[in-house]
Amino acid sequence: MKDAPRTPRRPARPGNAGSPPVSNAPGLAVRRAAADAVDAVLEKGRPLEEALERLTRDLDERDRALARMIAATTLRRLGTLGAMVRDMLERGLPDKAGRVETILLISAAQLLFMDVPDHAAVSTGVDLAGESAATAGFKGLVNAVLRRIAREGKAALPDVPDHPLWLMEGWTSAYGAPGALAISRALAQEAGLDLTVRTDAAGWAEKLGGTLLPTGTIRLVDAGNIIALPGFAEGAWWVQDAAASLPARLLNAEPGQRVADLCAAPGGKTAQLAATGAHVVAVDRAAPRLKRLTENLDRLGLTADVVEADAASWQGDTSGGEFDGVLIDAPCSATGTIRRHPDVAWSKAPGDIASLGALQARILANAAGLVKPGGLLVYSTCSLEPEEGERQIEVLLAARNDFERVPVEPGEAGIAAEWINAAGEVRTLPTHLPHEDPRQAGLDGFFAARLRRRPA
Numbered sequence: 001m002k003d004a005p006r007t008p009r010r011p012a013r014p015g016n017a018g019s020p021p022v023s024n025a026p027g028l029a030v031r032r033a034a035a036d037a038v039d040a041v042l043e044k045g046r047p048l049e050e051a052l053e054r055l056t057r058d059l060d061e062r063d064r065a066l067a068r069m070i071a072a073t074t075l076r077r078l079g080t081l082g083a084m085v086r087d088m089l090e091r092g093l094p095d096k097a098g099r100v101e102t103i104l105l106i107s108a109a110q111l112l113f114m115d116v117p118d119h120a121a122v123s124t125g126v127d128l129a130g131e132s133a134a135t136a137g138f139k140g141l142v143n144a145v146l147r148r149i150a151r152e153g154k155a156a157l158p159d160v161p162d163h164p165l166w167l168m169e170g171w172t173s174a175y176g177a178p179g180a181l182a183i184s185r186a187l188a189q190e191a192g193l194d195l196t197v198r199t200d201a202a203g204w205a206e207k208l209g210g211t212l213l214p215t216g217t218i219r220l221v222d223a224g225n226i227i228a229l230p231g232f233a234e235g236a237w238w239v240q241d242a243a244a245s246l247p248a249r250l251l252n253a254e255p256g257q258r259v260a261d262l263c264a265a266p267g268g269k270t271a272q273l274a275a276t277g278a279h280v281v282a283v284d285r286a287a288p289r290l291k292r293l294t295e296n297l298d299r300l301g302l303t304a305d306v307v308e309a310d311a312a313s314w315q316g317d318t319s320g321g322e323f324d325g326v327l328i329d330a331p332c333s334a335t336g337t338i339r340r341h342p343d344v345a346w347s348k349a350p351g352d353i354a355s356l357g358a359l360q361a362r363i364l365a366n367a368a369g370l371v372k373p374g375g376l377l378v379y380s381t382c383s384l385e386p387e388e389g390e391r392q393i394e395v396l397l398a399a400r401n402d403f404e405r406v407p408v409e410p411g412e413a414g415i416a417a418e419w420i421n422a423a424g425e426v427r428t429l430p431t432h433l434p435h436e437d438p439r440q441a442g443l444d445g446f447f448a449a450r451l452r453r454r455p456a
């Protein structure tokens, strides 16, 4: 999803040469992994999940989950944590402080936002500083700052956005200043787990103890181990945010129709389309992700033709010419999914929006040629940035006067009127579907437009 070169967010740090021996004190390996994962995101632009997989390989399941929670919480609340740490460090940190800042951030995340005893958060932070020659000299400072945060921090959380300035500026120009702040606050909350079911959504909601949303999605809070939940093994449902379930439904695919799902892996939308009885061709350029798509379809007992190809140049399969429907779930910045992937806010840079936008335009232009006259084209992204959504459709419609929008109607697929923009396109926001319990609230930020190729 991201090919652009990264600019390190902070200067590279000295290595650990000559460091004191690495300790195996309880809880320390977890914090070390969390700190390394945060550094991998902030300094190298690596995806958090990829970094954690590598760094937590030797931990047991419980410690892996704790390391993930510490790193994700740190990234989710990074604006607040950074401001707090800076406030507490009256004279700032010298350049040679190495990763003292990361140690302070992950420890403050535990103190302020997690159910970790204060003494454990402070002592593991101090021990972590003591592990490296570059940071050992700051143990006293780490101890003092963390004790002060434990004492005073919760009552004095800085009121700052948790997301980088360039994203806040983009959201302000798209959604207004109050809208951008509300989006940032909503994105700082951890999302519940949403499931799309094949049939009997109400019955499965009851069996799983979840809430049935207007879109037909089941929302779970504290779901635990997904594969142990009823219905997983028999393929009754799959994980998919409520907003992510909308684009495929806008295609209104019917049994016997030929439908192309471009940028299909790992197959959440392919499964939806295949479940309608349509003949689905699923296209993606990433072979490992297509393998996951095939495994997912197998578990669900669904079938699709699977094609490894570049959607910007794929000319269709040989079996039947143009398609009744084409869905594009384009590669994008994924800023709409920051609740679930807090690293996205910090691993992306403004240049990514431009380069992804260029790829999206090429895929959209090619896909338009695959739709038969009278057929539908749905274009979607999980991005909050209009450059990856609304602007792409404007450009396509300016170039292809044989296409027109088919506006989305309120109530269609459970879509609320406030999720539809003036052009009749879906624009969901993390502030939508409000609920007093933040784990029950919100939608991923998605854009979806439905177009028809005019009949010949």
Ligand SMILES: C[S@@+](CC[C@H](N)C(=O)[O-])C[C@H]1O[C@@H](n2cnc3c(N)ncnc32)[C@H](O)[C@@H]1O
Binding pocket: 001, 262, 263, 264, 265, 266, 267, 268, 269, 270, 283, 284, 285, 286, 289, 309, 310, 311, 312, 329, 330, 331, 332
């Ligand atoms: C947002 S994800 C798709 C999610 C998927 N539709 C689902 O619902 O599970 C975007 C996908 O686009 C694929 N992709 C990126 N560039 C592509 C290209 N030029 N051609 C085809 N697929 C591409 C990526 O491999 C990735 O799987």
